[in-house]
Structure formats: structure tokens, C-alpha cells
Amino acid sequence: MKYALYTGCVAKGAGRELMSATVYAAERLGIQIREMKDASCCGAGAIQEDNPLLADALNARTFSLAEEQGLDIMTICGTCQGVMRTAQIKMEHNPAHKERVNAALKRDSGREYQGKVKVKHFYQIVEEDYGLENLVKRVTRKLTGLKVAPFYGCYVLRPHEYSDTKVPDRPDYLEKLIAAVGATPVDYAEKQKCCGFPILMPNKANALQLSGNAMIGALKAGADVIVTPCPLCHLNMDSYQPEIEEMLDRKINMPVLHYPQLIALALGANLDELKMNTHVVLPNEKLLEVVNR
Amino acid sequence: MAKTKFLVSRYDAARDTKPYLQEFRLEIPQGATLLDCINLIKWTQDGTLTYRMSCRSAICGSCSMKVNGHARLACKTQAADVVIDGAVTIEPMGNLPLIRDLAVDLEPFFDSIDRVKPYLVPDESRQWKREMLQSHDDYRKIEDASTCIMCASCWSDCNVLEVDPRFLGPAALAKAQRFVHDSRDSDTIGRIEFLSRVTGMWDCTHCAECATRCPTDAKPLFRIKELRTAAMTHKITNNNGARHVLAFRESVGGTVPGIGGGMLNENYIPVRSVGFFNLDGILSIIPVGVRMIIRGKNPPILPHIIDKFGEVRAMFRRFNDYRKEYRK
Numbered sequence: 001m002k003y004a005l006y007t008g009c010v011a012k013g014a015g016r017e018l019m020s021a022t023v024y025a026a027e028r029l030g031i032q033i034r035e036m037k038d039a040s041c042c043g044a045g046a047i048q049e050d051n052p053l054l055a056d057a058l059n060a061r062t063f064s065l066a067e068e069q070g071l072d073i074m075t076i077c078g079t080c081q082g083v084m085r086t087a088q089i090k091m092e093h094n095p096a097h098k099e100r101v102n103a104a105l106k107r108d109s110g111r112e113y114q115g116k117v118k119v120k121h122f123y124q125i126v127e128e129d130y131g132l133e134n135l136v137k138r139v140t141r142k143l144t145g146l147k148v149a150p151f152y153g154c155y156v157l158r159p160h161e162y163s164d165t166k167v168p169d170r171p172d173y174l175e176k177l178i179a180a181v182g183a184t185p186v187d188y189a190e191k192q193k194c195c196g197f198p199i200l201m202p203n204k205a206n207a208l209q210l211s212g213n214a215m216i217g218a219l220k221a222g223a224d225v226i227v228t229p230c231p232l233c234h235l236n237m238d239s240y241q242p243e244i245e246e247m248l249d250r251k252i253n254m255p256v257l258h259y260p261q262l263i264a265l266a267l268g269a270n271l272d273e274l275k276m277n278t279h280v281v282l283p284n285e286k287l288l289e290v291v292n293r
Numbered sequence: 294m295a296k297t298k299f300l301v302s303r304y305d306a307a308r309d310t311k312p313y314l315q316e317f318r319l320e321i322p323q324g325a326t327l328l329d330c331i332n333l334i335k336w337t338q339d340g341t342l343t344y345r346m347s348c349r350s351a352i353c354g355s356c357s358m359k360v361n362g363h364a365r366l367a368c369k370t371q372a373a374d375v376v377i378d379g380a381v382t383i384e385p386m387g388n389l390p391l392i393r394d395l396a397v398d399l400e401p402f403f404d405s406i407d408r409v410k411p412y413l414v415p416d417e418s419r420q421w422k423r424e425m426l427q428s429h430d431d432y433r434k435i436e437d438a439s440t441c442i443m444c445a446s447c448w449s450d451c452n453v454l455e456v457d458p459r460f461l462g463p464a465a466l467a468k469a470q471r472f473v474h475d476s477r478d479s480d481t482i483g484r485i486e487f488l489s490r491v492t493g494m495w496d497c498t499h500c501a502e503c504a505t506r507c508p509t510d511a512k513p514l515f516r517i518k519e520l521r522t523a524a525m526t527h528k529i530t531n532n533n534g535a536r537h538v539l540a541f542r543e544s545v546g547g548t549v550p551g552i553g554g555g556m557l558n559e560n561y562i563p564v565r566s567v568g569f570f571n572l573d574g575i576l577s578i579i580p581v582g583v584r585m586i587i588r589g590k591n592p593p594i595l596p597h598i599i600d601k602f603g604e605v606r607a608m609f610r611r612f613n614d615y616r617k618e619y620r621k
């Protein structure tokens with residue numbers, strides 16, 4: 001099993017601990033990854049709004065880089081995954097658009113996107129290609145007793161026409177992973193809602209309120225930690241948690257784990273290896289207790 | 294066939310302090326829509342059940358309600374398709390004051406539409422000798438938004454409206470896109486400026502609920518993206534949302550020297566977005582910056598440049614060509 005790893009910007013910037021956990025988890029699972037050092041930002045929806053054709057061409061370029069290597073793409077960011085799949089599906093559904101994208105791409109970079117490469121988030125690879133049952137076999141540290149709140153992030157669920165999630169209104173892949181590593185998934189109304197990160201700049205109060213509501217929901221449902229496949233959700237809930245606590249005038253103290261961190265912990269990683277001390281919200285008592293048991 | 298459990302939200306202000314779910318049982322007739330089933334419940338089991346309906350053919354927009362937690366037109370939904378473990382839950386739309394049972398007060402929704410001048414503003418200075426013709430391409434730009442049936446499904450499930458009732462909301466923004474891109478309208482710039490203010494197009498968080506729930510091609514999120522493209526194209530960028538987009542262009546495209554090459558420069562984004570000379574804005578982003586530096590979570594100071602960046606730079610050098618070549 002080998003994939004071209006599309007890191008996205010966050011795993012190389014404000015979320016480098018995501019990269020450490022991905023490398024750790026992939027290695028222990030026996031999934032080979034080769035980092036795409038020549039791939040650009042996916043545009044995160046912003047370049048798409050500035051210049052839709054250029055944004056699709058940027059992603060078509062990334063796809064052609066993987067095609068050149070003969071590898072499918074593994075993403076580790078829910079937003080990258082949604083944005084890149086949207087570009088792909090748009091081209092699939094509209095051959096004239098694909099032709100325009102390719103004409104521009106060829107002119108400016110000499111490349112062509114053939115339409116062969118598959119783009120999958122790490123979670124899809126674990127579930128569909130690797131198999132949770134195989135992951136279970138490699139678990140060396142069962143996270144028994146840890147109550148984990150799944151937080152999906154919008155981009156892998158909606159719009160439904162651009163989502164690969166099987167029943168996007170009732171997703172269950174995070175719950176299944178949580179159970180597979182021996183922890184307990186908790187259910188709460190906000191798990192499929194928006195974290196608010198995209199409007200952090202234009203409307204910070206709303207952005208923080210959205211994350212705040214989600215974390216309070218998880219807290220009320222009894223969660224010890226949150227897990228998310230999207231590092232932007234992580235950033236909003238983790239880096240801004242002190243401000244959110246101030247705004248809502250209540251303590252939250254909710255560690256927000258990246259998807260591969262949960263896997264890596266179950267495969268025996270220690271907190272330092274995962275650079276969990278770079279989170280703004282450090283591992284809380286319950287997480288320490290489960291990990292150090 | 295077994296009977297299906299219909300858990301229907303009930304509320305009567307004269308009697309109840311808050312809504313509750315009442316269970317009805319009904320055998321779903323073959324091919325019945327959800328609205329057919331609700332009608333059957335009203336006609337045969339409880340005549341006081343209150344909801345809106347009219348056309349029964351997905352055109353009047355009256356019958357939207359939350360089905361298993363998400364807004365849908367009851368008349369456009371096959372009842373059998375929404376049964377989960379023998380039950381279906383039916384509740385009133387969200388983000389609107391409840392009147393009774395499934396009927397909500399639609400005033401805030403219609404008020405939002407009024408706020409965007411939902412009518413053509415013609416150029417009065419022009420001598421009109423004949424009607425103004427629309428080309429096929431002209432029409433394509435406004436076609437999708439024109440299909441809105443004012444059902445408020447998008448409004449019901451909008452994540453931003455849940456935290457901020459001042460937000461213009463998806464349907465009004467979709468309606469606004471229809472006029473911004475209408476070749477007969479003379480107020481394009483005025484409209485974009487109005488829509489660029491706080492509570493407007495840049496306040497949408499991309500939750501994509503609207504694009505998912507909308508029963509027509511109006512799909513507001515996609516229209517909001519078209520509005521933002523219009524704002525960027527007309528260079529109406531004096532706000533945090535548009536500057537945030539500029540920061541992407543400048544760091545990914547490397548169009549401002551030293552800022553980046555192929556990847557996002559996460560140190561640049563916040564400063565660029567609030568505006569270089571906006572002291573309050575800069576002050577507001579300092580605490581998170583400090584927290585991240587303390588933890589070593591701050592992005593590397595030197596911008597990351599991807600391998601083969603020349604290819605990406607060549608694309609950004611033709612920025613305007615890409616805009617011209619794009620067809621919806």
C-alpha cells in the first residue's frame with residue numbers, strides 16, 4: 001500500500017504535529033507514504049472564489065503530479081479533501097470544463113490531468129483500503145475509558161454531491177475508529193456542524209461562537225476529548241479555546257485531537273513523539289490517565 | 294406492511310411551554326410522499342395538526358420542515374426513503390420563531406430578501422427605445438438563482454444564522470447574486486458594496502447546509518461564491534473577507550515578493566486580512582499569535598516554497614487570462 005501524501009498547508013505550518021502523527025501512524029500500520037513536495041495549496045475555497053478556473057487548474061496540476069508517480073493521493077485535511085474532490089467531480093461532470101482546465105495547465109506548466117488518480121482522506125484509506133479490522137490487530141494501547149466526541153467538519157460531508165461519505169447526514173466512520181481503538185464515542189447534536197474557522201477573519205465572534213457551541217455540546221455529552229479529520233477545525237477549537245472560554249465565560253479544557261493522533265496513541269505513541277505539547281490545550285487529566293496507564 | 298412511527302413535533306402556545314414529539318402510526322401507502330402521509334394523519338387521526346402546504350408539487354415552497362433533523366420539502370420527499378429503523382421524525386424549520394406545531398413565522402426570512410433590493414434597478418439616464426435583450430450567456434449567469442421557490446429550507450439549516458440572526462442568510466444572498474450578475478441592472482457596484490458589509494457575503498462560513506438542503510438549483514453557497522468572485526473581479530476588497538482571499542493569492546501565487554510560493558503563508562494571512570494599518574485588528578490577533586509561539590505551534594517564519602514552484606508562478610502570471618477563459 002503506497003500513497004502520494006498531500007500534506008496541505010496546515011500540516012507544514014501551524015499544525016506540524018499533524019504531520020508527526022501521520023508519519024507515525026502510517027509507518028506502524030505499514031502504509032507507505034511519499035510526501036508530494038511539489039504540490040501547491042488546494043486553494044481552500046478562497047482561490048476558488050478569486051479565480052475559479054485557476055483554482056481548478058492548480059488542483060489538476062497536483063493530480064497530474066500523482067499520476068506521474070502512479071500513486072493515488074492521501075490527504076490529511078478535511079478541507080483539502082473536500083476542495084480537491086470538488087475540483088475532480090466538477091471536471092468529471094463537465095468535460096468541457098476539464099478541457100479548458102487542461103488547455104491552460106498544458107500551456108503554463110506543460111502538464112495534463114488524465115482523470116485517473118483517486119483522492120482519499122487518511123480516514124477513507126483506513127476504512128476502505130486498509131480495513132479497521134487490520135488496525136485493531138495492531139492496537140497496543142487500548143484507549144479504554146476515554147470518551148471521544150467525533151467532529152466531522154463540513155468539507156467531507158457537504159455539499160452531498162461533492163462528498164464521498166456514504167450517508168453524509170449520518171456519518172459513522174469516526175465513531176467506528178473511536179470504537180476500534182477501544183475508546184467510547186459520544187453522540188451530540190453539533191458533531192456535523194461547522195466549526196466557524198472560515199469566517200475567523202471577517203467575523204471572529206461568530207466563528208468562535210460556532211466552535212464554542214460544538215465544544216459545549218461535546219462537554220455536555222460527557223466527552224473527554226474531541227477528534228477531527230480537519231486541522232482547520234482543530235485550529236479554531238484548540239488555538240482559540242482560551243478566547244472562547246473567555247467569551248462564553250466558562251472553562252472548557254477540551255483537547256482537540258487530529259484524526260491520526262488518535263490512531264497513533266492506540267499504536268503506542270507517547271505524547272512527546274506526537275508533539276501534543278504543541279497544542280494550546282494540553283492533554284487533560286483523563287487523557288493522561290488513559291495514555292499513562 | 295408494517296406501520297411506520299411518525300414522531301411529529303407539537304406545540305400550542307395556549308397549552309404547552311415547549312414543543313414535544315407526538316407519536317402517530319401509519320402504514321405508508323405505496324408511492325406516498327411525506328406530505329401525503331402528514332395529510333393522512335391530519336385527516337384520519339388528529340385534525341388539529343398544523344402545517345403549511347399548497348401546491349403538492351415542489352413549486353410553492355410552503356411545505357418545508359425538518360425531516361430527521363434536516364430541512365426538506367415534504368411534498369418532494371418519498372416517505373419510504375426517510376424511514377430510519379421504522380421511524381421518521383418531523384419538526385418545524387429552524388432559525389424561525391415557532392407559531393404552532395410545524396408552522397413557523399417566516400417574517401425574518403422575507404425581511405432578509407427585502408434587504409437586498411430584490412428588483413432590477415435600470416439605468417434611468419438611458420434612452421430606452423426597445424426592450425433590453427438577454428443573450429443565452431447572460432441568462433446562464435442568473436438562471437440558477439432564479440429557480441428559488443422561497444421555501445426557506447436553506448435559512449432553516451444555516452449554521453451562521455444559528456449564532457447570528459443579523460446575517461443576511463443564504464436565500465437573500467442567492468437573490469442578490471441574481472441581480473449583481475443581471476446585465477440589465479445598473480447598480481452592480483452599489484450592490485456588491487452593500488453585500489460586502491458585515492452580515493453580508495463574507496459572513497458565510499461555507500457550512501454548505503444551504504447547498505445541500507435547497508430543493509432547486511438556487512443552491513445558495515454556490516451563488517455566494519459567485520458573488521465573492523464578482524467582488525474580487527470588481528476589486529471591492531476593503532474588508533477582512535476579501536483581503537483574506539488576496540492573502541491566498543499573494544502567498545500561494547507568490548505575486549507579492551517574499552511572501553510565499555505555492556503554499557499558504559499562515560503568518561501573513563491574519564495580518565493581511567485585518568489590514569496592515571488596522572491597529573485594533575492587529576491587536577486582536579496578537580493573543581493567539583502569542584499562545585502559538587509559547588507552544589511552538591507558530592508557523593515557520595520563512596515562507597515555505599514548493600518544489601517546481603515555477604509552474605505555479607507561470608499560472609498566476611496569467612491570472613487575468615484564467616478569469617476570461619472561465620465559463621460557468
Ligand code: SF4
Nearest residue numbers: 451497498500501503
Ligand atoms: S454555506 Fe453559508 S449561507 Fe449557506 S447555510 Fe452555510 S453559512 Fe449559511
Ligand code: SF4
Nearest residue numbers: 441442444445447507
Ligand atoms: S435558495 Fe433554495 S432552499 Fe433557499 S429558499 Fe430558495 S429554493 Fe428554498
Ligand code: FES
Nearest residue numbers: 348349354356368
Ligand atoms: S406543498 Fe408546495 S412545495 Fe410542497
